[in-house]
Amino acid sequence: MSPLRVGLAGLGVVGGGVVRALAERERLQGRAGRAVVLTAVTARDRNKARDLDLGNARWESDPVALAKAPDIDVFVELIGGSDGVAKDAVEAALAAKKPVVTANKALLAKHGAHLARLAESNGVQLAYEAAVAGGIPIVKGLREGLAANGVRELHGILNGTCNYILTAMRESGRDFADILAEAQALGYAEADPSFDIDGIDTAHKLAVLTAAAFGTEVGFDHVHVEGIRHIAAIDIEYAQELGFRIKLLGIARLTDHGIEQRVHPCMVPITAPIAAAEGVFNAVVVDGDFVDKVLFVGRGAGAGPTASAVVADLVDVARGRVTPTFGVPAEQLKKLTPASIARRVGAYYLRLTVLDRPGVIADVAAALRDAGVSLESLLQRGRAPGEGVPVVLTTHETEESRMTGAVSRIAALESVVEPPRLIRIEQF
Amino acid sequence: MSPLRVGLAGLGVVGGGVVRALAERERLQGRAGRAVVLTAVTARDRNKARDLDLGNARWESDPVALAKAPDIDVFVELIGGSDGVAKDAVEAALAAKKPVVTANKALLAKHGAHLARLAESNGVQLAYEAAVAGGIPIVKGLREGLAANGVRELHGILNGTCNYILTAMRESGRDFADILAEAQALGYAEADPSFDIDGIDTAHKLAVLTAAAFGTEVGFDHVHVEGIRHIAAIDIEYAQELGFRIKLLGIARLTDHGIEQRVHPCMVPITAPIAAAEGVFNAVVVDGDFVDKVLFVGRGAGAGPTASAVVADLVDVARGRVTPTFGVPAEQLKKLTPASIARRVGAYYLRLTVLDRPGVIADVAAALRDAGVSLESLLQRGRAPGEGVPVVLTTHETEESRMTGAVSRIAALESVVEPPRLIRIEQF
Numbered sequence: 001m002s003p004l005r006v007g008l009a010g011l012g013v014v015g016g017g018v019v020r021a022l023a024e025r026e027r028l029q030g031r032a033g034r035a036v037v038l039t040a041v042t043a044r045d046r047n048k049a050r051d052l053d054l055g056n057a058r059w060e061s062d063p064v065a066l067a068k069a070p071d072i073d074v075f076v077e078l079i080g081g082s083d084g085v086a087k088d089a090v091e092a093a094l095a096a097k098k099p100v101v102t103a104n105k106a107l108l109a110k111h112g113a114h115l116a117r118l119a120e121s122n123g124v125q126l127a128y129e130a131a132v133a134g135g136i137p138i139v140k141g142l143r144e145g146l147a148a149n150g151v152r153e154l155h156g157i158l159n160g161t162c163n164y165i166l167t168a169m170r171e172s173g174r175d176f177a178d179i180l181a182e183a184q185a186l187g188y189a190e191a192d193p194s195f196d197i198d199g200i201d202t203a204h205k206l207a208v209l210t211a212a213a214f215g216t217e218v219g220f221d222h223v224h225v226e227g228i229r230h231i232a233a234i235d236i237e238y239a240q241e242l243g244f245r246i247k248l249l250g251i252a253r254l255t256d257h258g259i260e261q262r263v264h265p266c267m268v269p270i271t272a273p274i275a276a277a278e279g280v281f282n283a284v285v286v287d288g289d290f291v292d293k294v295l296f297v298g299r300g301a302g303a304g305p306t307a308s309a310v311v312a313d314l315v316d317v318a319r320g321r322v323t324p325t326f327g328v329p330a331e332q333l334k335k336l337t338p339a340s341i342a343r344r345v346g347a348y349y350l351r352l353t354v355l356d357r358p359g360v361i362a363d364v365a366a367a368l369r370d371a372g373v374s375l376e377s378l379l380q381r382g383r384a385p386g387e388g389v390p391v392v393l394t395t396h397e398t399e400e401s402r403m404t405g406a407v408s409r410i411a412a413l414e415s416v417v418e419p420p421r422l423i424r425i426e427q428f
Numbered sequence: 429m430s431p432l433r434v435g436l437a438g439l440g441v442v443g444g445g446v447v448r449a450l451a452e453r454e455r456l457q458g459r460a461g462r463a464v465v466l467t468a469v470t471a472r473d474r475n476k477a478r479d480l481d482l483g484n485a486r487w488e489s490d491p492v493a494l495a496k497a498p499d500i501d502v503f504v505e506l507i508g509g510s511d512g513v514a515k516d517a518v519e520a521a522l523a524a525k526k527p528v529v530t531a532n533k534a535l536l537a538k539h540g541a542h543l544a545r546l547a548e549s550n551g552v553q554l555a556y557e558a559a560v561a562g563g564i565p566i567v568k569g570l571r572e573g574l575a576a577n578g579v580r581e582l583h584g585i586l587n588g589t590c591n592y593i594l595t596a597m598r599e600s601g602r603d604f605a606d607i608l609a610e611a612q613a614l615g616y617a618e619a620d621p622s623f624d625i626d627g628i629d630t631a632h633k634l635a636v637l638t639a640a641a642f643g644t645e646v647g648f649d650h651v652h653v654e655g656i657r658h659i660a661a662i663d664i665e666y667a668q669e670l671g672f673r674i675k676l677l678g679i680a681r682l683t684d685h686g687i688e689q690r691v692h693p694c695m696v697p698i699t700a701p702i703a704a705a706e707g708v709f710n711a712v713v714v715d716g717d718f719v720d721k722v723l724f725v726g727r728g729a730g731a732g733p734t735a736s737a738v739v740a741d742l743v744d745v746a747r748g749r750v751t752p753t754f755g756v757p758a759e760q761l762k763k764l765t766p767a768s769i770a771r772r773v774g775a776y777y778l779r780l781t782v783l784d785r786p787g788v789i790a791d792v793a794a795a796l797r798d799a800g801v802s803l804e805s806l807l808q809r810g811r812a813p814g815e816g817v818p819v820v821l822t823t824h825e826t827e828e829s830r831m832t833g834a835v836s837r838i839a840a841l842e843s844v845v846e847p848p849r850l851i852r853i854e855q856f
Contacts, residue, residue, distance in 0.1 A: 020718075021718055024576075027576075027578060028575075030643060030755070031755060031756060033757065136722055137568075137569045137573025137722070140565075140573045141565050144565070144568060144572075144744065144749070145565025145740055146565065146736065146740065147456075147459040147460075147739070147740050148456070148459075148735065148737075148738075148739030148740055148743070149736055150455060215458060273705075276701055276704045288736065290445070290448075290563070290732040290739075291563035291727065291736035291737075292563065292726070293726065293727075294564055294565070294724070294725065294726035295726065296722070296723070296724055297722065297725075298719060298721065304718040304719060304720065305719050305720060308716065309576075310576075311575070311576030312573050312574065312576055315572070315575040315576070316572065319749075320748075321749040322747065322749070323749070324461075327459060328459060329461065
């Protein structure tokens, strides 16, 4: 059979990993049933020193030209960014009836439904295993492995930077800013970390998984997003004491009101399987109506794991194994009906900083009572008469709108001296 | 597109689950790109009361006739057993150029390479997601999702009955026989439990996974198999104290001497991800050279999870997604070169029952020293002068042959009054 000729745009960390994975020619010949050959490449700077053997691959100066080049059979997009050249090149490849393999979650989160239709109308596939959870074969698991199921819910740790920070905070007892600086020094966090720590990256990935799980258009704009900046060492400490771990999760759930999509820090029981995924690891749980819960854990980033995902997609292309972008044909994708987070039902952890004087707790309790929220536990440790002290409470299950109502009233109390910190509790 | 016409042999628990999963017609139409229709069935007893809506499916009296029937496009084998009618029917279907979906690990463990060749020479696929780890899409994950990787090692909890028993022993502190009887009463263990608790079922599944992971012929005869009958409550107690959990694992590892395949109880660190899979859950870890370690956890048995796997295979068939049985073309399957367990390198836990009198420990220590085995810890609690008391020790890493040599000598000591119990320690 004729070789599959690969055009690769982007020779950064992941691109380098892909080049190395493609160098395992004998292995790929067996798995793919034909040779998979790196035929042409492009990168921003051709002259940059790279410790890579590009073999006989020719250089193309422009990703769009590469995407359309007659000597390639499949286009691998590792450029990144939701628009600009990455989008132009992917569209060019699909329009030229060339399958696309991409690691670009931002692109899919913003233009997923459009690109799915473009791929389908051109009769080629758009593969993106590397876009979500790095080396974990979750896209394949969801779209193919769990194809018999109606998905009820999925949740995941989808950003290794955040999970690293939260794990290091727990292990060291140190505060967020401190650990972030350390993560930046170690290369686990970017110089501008907001994309990761404010939850945007997780939201991109969640939006893509949601579409694949529920057969809907990608609904990134409907994702409720909160990051981990406000998590303090004291929250981690209280979480431990209450039997929880704090994780930044992406959660998608089918409810009576539509599909809930949210990204925020959660307290999860220490015994929940996802709690065991620590450090840079990613993890995803899918709850299907036949299979029940399936958990996937692995490395969510890095050259090797991401290349593993890209090359798996290439093997699918080589073998002609085709799956619609979001599991069902693009014209059958449903519009996503978003369920507001205000209707979320669950328990809450609330940390307040209050002046240590009589009557404060009574005011807080009254605000909760008036909103119909039932208190489960309350902890006030340490005394500092007249000064700010932490008070931590947990509630029984309630609707989010009630809780936010109570929290606004609590925040306005004169004796509450810092903004209240609310963390949702998820009992998976 | 024309519907995929399914012939289903076996209407037990799993068969019933498959019938129910196929009833989700709209869902499957989207995922499979065409209707998947239950066209004909067969079962041992047609007249048995079943709470199943078989729709318009016609009855066939004989699995072999069903396998060859001109009105079916794919044959689903849920009969079981490594030989006899299950094998005859699968061979008949493949010879008639019909793809086969099976949950039969015994059949694959014994005849996997033969059936892979038969499938390939007839140009059809042999799919078996349901044969290993129930609802976990591990076969797909391994053969397709991790296709870029050279597998270095894999290990798994592949038998829910054993994991249930070990978990219940730990939680209750009760002994093996007691928990087994309870599991039988609850339907988690068979009336004749030896297939499960002696490790045979795990070995079947391990042999199949090994072939898929390493691209070899199935080498069931080379699997070293030990079950969990000899695990005592006291072992569980000591494991806890030493920071371990006891799990029955199937392990396949690429070594300098060949491929090691073994099934036996292991002590694994409580912090190892696989240790978190408790009760009836299954779990598999695959360690690949690009992806590093990926963990899959889910339900390993039951109508819903197993049907999820069977129907995922049917969706693959419906979409024409083909993968060679063991990841690479059947004619490229290598002969499996077995590595003897005698060359296993690792640490050990040894429990002895010794007469409580001076000098015994010195004799034991001398036997270990003479074999070149280095002691890591030794615990002797409780005194009963002149009677049998437990002594527990752990060793540093050593070669198995040294350890078994030392254990034989220890077993022969006059003051060692019961057979020594050896449990391998695995530091994943």
